[in-house]
Amino acid sequence: MSGKDNVVNPERRNFLGTVTTVAGVGGAAVAAWPFVNSMNPSGDVLSNATTEVDLKNIPEGGMHTVAWQGKPVFILHRNAEEIKKMQELSTIEPVADEKRVQDPKWLVVVGICTHLGCVPNRAENGWKCACHGSQYDDSGRVTHGPAPHNLEVPPYKFVSADKIVIG
Numbered sequence: 001m002s003g004k005d006n007v008v009n010p011e012r013r014n015f016l017g018t019v020t021t022v023a024g025v026g027g028a029a030v031a032a033w034p035f036v037n038s039m040n041p042s043g044d045v046l047s048n049a050t051t052e053v054d055l056k057n058i059p060e061g062g063m064h065t066v067a068w069q070g071k072p073v074f075i076l077h078r079n080a081e082e083i084k085k086m087q088e089l090s091t092i093e094p095v096a097d098e099k100r101v102q103d104p105k106w107l108v109v110v111g112i113c114t115h116l117g118c119v120p121n122r123a124e125n126g127w128k129c130a131c132h133g134s135q136y137d138d139s140g141r142v143t144h145g146p147a148p149h150n151l152e153v154p155p156y157k158f159v160s161a162d163k164i165v166i167g
């Protein structure tokens, strides 16, 4: 063995260092993938993440309740008179009706009282919570406490003129 065999080529060393680093990072990523993937929502959770609603089945003046992520969601098909009345702002948490709807005919709200979480019942002009008497109008805005806030408007979008997807 000559002394020349012990000389290390710096370019070769850099190349080996790069290959080792890339392989190490890639191996760590491959090894971590099952763990990272296990934190993604399962199939049944994803299937409940959105709820599709066919609005054709809800007549004017009618209300339909659907489940979305384990919560009731009220969908109210408002008529012209109800829409007009909702232009008034006599609520505890004033928010203009047009900021709570995408189409004035359709109100979509989570049906959970913002006081302590009971499900309000449909009343003549909105909803009334039987637990402690809170009332909401046809825009889901609280008109009588003790509920402190309006009914929540969930994320939703129209996928056609008569179909929405909540979530």
Ligand code: FES
Residues within 6 Å of the ligand: 113, 114, 115, 116, 117, 118, 129, 130, 131, 132, 133, 134, 145, 146, 147
């Ligand atoms: S939970 Fe609705 S008023 Fe208290």
